[in-house]
Amino acid sequence: MALPKLSSAPTYEMKIPSTGNSVVYRPFLVKEQKNLLIAFEAQDRADLIRSVVRTIESCVEDQIGHPLTTFDVDYMFTKIRSKSVGESAELVVPCEKCEETSEVSVDLDDISVESQSEKDMMIELTDNITLKMKYPTYEEFLSNQALLDSSSATEALMQLIVTCMDSVLTEEERVSIKDETREDIIEFLESMTTEQFEKISKFAAEIPALTKEVTFTCQSCEHENKRVLKGLDDFF
Numbered sequence: 001m002a003l004p005k006l007s008s009a010p011t012y013e014m015k016i017p018s019t020g021n022s023v024v025y026r027p028f029l030v031k032e033q034k035n036l037l038i039a040f041e042a043q044d045r046a047d048l049i050r051s052v053v054r055t056i057e058s059c060v061e062d063q064i065g066h067p068l069t070t071f072d073v074d075y076m077f078t079k080i081r082s083k084s085v086g087e088s089a090e091l092v093v094p095c096e097k098c099e100e101t102s103e104v105s106v107d108l109d110d111i112s113v114e115s116q117s118e119k120d121m122m123i124e125l126t127d128n129i130t131l132k133m134k135y136p137t138y139e140e141f142l143s144n145q146a147l148l149d150s151s152s153a154t155e156a157l158m159q160l161i162v163t164c165m166d167s168v169l170t171e172e173e174r175v176s177i178k179d180e181t182r183e184d185i186i187e188f189l190e191s192m193t194t195e196q197f198e199k200i201s202k203f204a205a206e207i208p209a210l211t212k213e214v215t216f217t218c219q220s221c222e223h224e225n226k227r228v229l230k231g232l233d234d235f236f
Helices: 030-042 045-059 070-085 138-143 145-149 153-164 182-190 194-205
Strands: 012-015 022-025 088-094 101-107 122-124 130-133 165-169 174-176 210-217 224-230
Touching: 012 070, 022 070, 030 045, 045 070, 045 138, 070 138, 070 210, 088 210, 088 224, 101 210, 122 194, 130 194, 145 153, 153 165, 153 182, 153 194
Parallel strands: none
Antiparallel strands: 012 022, 088 101, 122 130, 130 165, 165 174, 210 224
């Protein structure tokens, strides 16, 4: 005798932050939750990111049609997770005064992504040279071993900037960054003035991210804390 078919999972709708396009999704199932738990237990960040992306691909019923940015993935996974295992998360957050930790409950449905509508993707370096920027994807992070392995904040910033660069535009041509060697890209960056480099550093520092402001009273010293949680790591 065949086992009975279980009823289909409910569906919901959300908007992809980078595009505003609506997609229909379902909660993740036990098979997807198992893969997430295995990746989490392995403590391998790359494997965990891949598992999160695969979960989104399985749970979203519509064709996404374009690479998801890092903040798309963070937001979409959080929405899927909230409908799968609960709409609140119990986080352990350190006190800004005594550094002792307290448990803080966060409503995942109340999490948002910083607005990116006013961000200028075109950075003018000179009168006739413009750098077009883009938001990075996790695939690009995972393929940049120098970024993953870097122990230097300065080198990590440099590698992040490389990941955010799309093309260089002049009056005569458009040079795609993906067609250039990493050595040539670094040489291009190192030839910039401090003012030019600060413009693109600002872009990299202000990449949209999952955010939520929380307030809580420290369970140890009773200090009133106000903290902004940012990025997927802060929520799980």
